[in-house]
Structures are given as C-alpha cells and as structure tokens.
Amino acid sequence: MPKTIMIVDDEPDLTRLVAHHLKQEGFVPVCASNGSDALKKIAAHQISLVILDVMMPEVDGLDVCKQLRSRAETTSLPVILLTARADESDKVIGLELGADDYVTKPFSPKELVARVKALLRRSKTEGEEPIYHYRHLMLDTARHEVNSDGKKIVLTAKEFSLLEVLLEKRGRVLTRDSLLKSIWGYDYFGTTRTVDVHIRRLREKIPFLSKAIETLPSLGYKLTDEQ
Numbered sequence: 001m002p003k004t005i006m007i008v009d010d011e012p013d014l015t016r017l018v019a020h021h022l023k024q025e026g027f028v029p030v031c032a033s034n035g036s037d038a039l040k041k042i043a044a045h046q047i048s049l050v051i052l053d054v055m056m057p058e059v060d061g062l063d064v065c066k067q068l069r070s071r072a073e074t075t076s077l078p079v080i081l082l083t084a085r086a087d088e089s090d091k092v093i094g095l096e097l098g099a100d101d102y103v104t105k106p107f108s109p110k111e112l113v114a115r116v117k118a119l120l121r122r123s124k125t126e127g128e129e130p131i132y133h134y135r136h137l138m139l140d141t142a143r144h145e146v147n148s149d150g151k152k153i154v155l156t157a158k159e160f161s162l163l164e165v166l167l168e169k170r171g172r173v174l175t176r177d178s179l180l181k182s183i184w185g186y187d188y189f190g191t192t193r194t195v196d197v198h199i200r201r202l203r204e205k206i207p208f209l210s211k212a213i214e215t216l217p218s219l220g221y222k223l224t225d226e227q
Contacts, residue, residue, distance in 0.1 A: 003048035003120060004028045008038040008064065009082060010056050018051065021109040022116070035059025039067060042074060049078040049116055054094065062097055069098035069156070076144070078119045078157045080112070095197040100158040101184065118184060119157060132167040134223070137206065139167055148206055155205065158183060162198050163206075166213065171225030173216055195220075 005027045009015045012033070019029035030045055032038035036059050042050065050068070054061035061081060068074040081094045081102040091102050100119055103112055132139040138147045141164060146153040155163065161183045165174065176192035184194075199221060203210040214222045 002026055002028045004030055004045055005116060006030050006032065006038060006042055006045070006047045006050040006052075008032045008035065008050065008056070008061065009053040010034060011053075017109055018112060021113050025113050025117070027116070035061065035064040038064055042068070042077075047077065049080070049120060051080050051082060051112070051116070052099075053082040055084060062094060065094065065097045065099050072154075075154045076156055076160070080115060080119065082107075092193060092197055095194060096201070098156050098201075100156055101194075115184075132164070134167055134170070135208065135212075137208075139164060146206075148208075153205055155202075158198055159202055159205070162195075163202055166221070166223040170223045173219055173222045175220040177220075179220065 005022050007015050007018050007029055010033050015031050019031060022029045030041055032041050034056055052061045052064055065079055068077055079099045081099045082105060083091060083102055084105040094102055101115055130141060136149045144160060146155055165182055176195045179195050180192065199213060203213060212224050214224055216222060
C-alpha cells in the first residue's frame with residue numbers, strides 16, 4: 001500500500017514540485033499551506049511522514065513539530081524539516097524538538113525524496129527483527145517498542161534507530177560519521193551535531209543511559225558492554 005506523505009509549506013510552487021517527485025516514486029502526497037491546516041489533515045489521514053517547513057505564518061513548523069511530539073498518536077511520526085536558515089543553531093532547535101532530519105533550502109527534490117525513502121526504509125526484513133535486552137531495558141524491533149523497568153519509552157524514529165545500533169554494536173566505538181551513514185541512510189554532508197542531539201535526547205528519555213553511553217572525544221560514542 002502506498003505511503004502517504006504530508007507536505008507543509010506556504011510556497012505553492014515548491015509544494016507542487018515536491019508532490020510531483022513524490023508521486024513519481026509511488027508516494028501519495030497530502031499538502032497543507034500552514035501549520036493549523038497541517039495538524040487537522042494529519043489527524044484525518046494515515047500519514048507515514050511529514051515534510052515540514054519551519055518558516056510559516058501563524059503556527060510555524062517548529063511549533064507543529066512540538067505539538068506532534070506531544071501527542072501520543074504522532075509522537076513517533078517521522079518529521080523532516082525544511083529550513084531556509086543556514087544557522088546551525090536553528091537546525092539544532094528543530095532536532096531537539098523531535099525532528100528526525102532537516103533539509104536546507106534551496107534543495108534538490110530528488111535529494112529530499114531520497115531522504116524520505118531513507119527515513120521510511122526498514123533496516124531489517126520481516127522475521128529477522130531481534131529483541132535486544134540491556135540491563136532493565138528492552139527494545140523490540142518488530143513491535144517498534146522500548147521498555148525500561150516495565151515502563152514504555154516513546155522514541156522518535158531516529159532515536160529508536162540510534163538506540164538499536166548502539167545495542168546491536170554494544171561495546172564497540174561508533175564514530176559520528178558511521179552513525180550518520182548507518183541511521184540516516186545516505187552520504188550525510190551536514191554537521192555531525194545531529195548525532196550529538198539525538199544522543200542527548202536518548203540520555204534524557206532513558207536516564208540510566210547517561211553513563212552507559214560513553215562519549216569518546218573526537219571519536220564518537222560507545223554503549224558500555226557491562227551488564
């Protein structure tokens with residue numbers, strides 16, 4: 001069944017262009033020109049991913065992202081931010097609010113579609129999805145669930161993938177570049193700060209990981225092998 005992609009941008013020409021390229025790749029685009037309209041349509045449709053412009057009148061993209069992450073039904077919905085700002089701090093704010101990725105305007109529609117595919121792509125085929133246990137933490141890849149001390153932990157798509165890689169390669173040093181390539185699924189050309197933001201969010205949501213995930217200066221991260 002084709003996946004439905006929400007495009008939220010107040011530039012009609014850009015929205016039509018992105019929708020055209022998504023259709024060519026077999027996706028079903030649903031468009032909105034502002035944040036309020038987007039939230040209504042997301043609630044009314046079975047959306048698989050949201051492409052969200054940051055700079056919009058009334059309800060901007062960052063506020064929409066924040067609202068999506070605060071609602072149980074959309075907290076794990078993949079979000080790609082579109083931003084015309086080159087300032088890294090603006091991108092970091094978006095990532096800290098729960099966005100999974102960002103694209104800076106102007107951009108190549110083909111690159112955007114590639115990122116959509118990468119974010120939606122399942123890393124493992126059905127029947128090969130393991131369950132990871134670490135101390136009192138459990139990650140079930142098939143159910144896309146994480147529990148700590150019996151309590152469900154809600155993670156975004158990228159946070160889940162990052163935790164899965166850390167668990168799978170426990171005890172090994174993982175560079176920021178390797179994490180970007182394995183999780184984001186494309187040759188990342190931006191800042192490795194993206195990984196740092198997601199690591200910080202994992203530590204905040206699962207406090208005991210603050211010490212369990214070791215930071216290796218100038219290298220990357222490692223989940224200690226100690227049980």
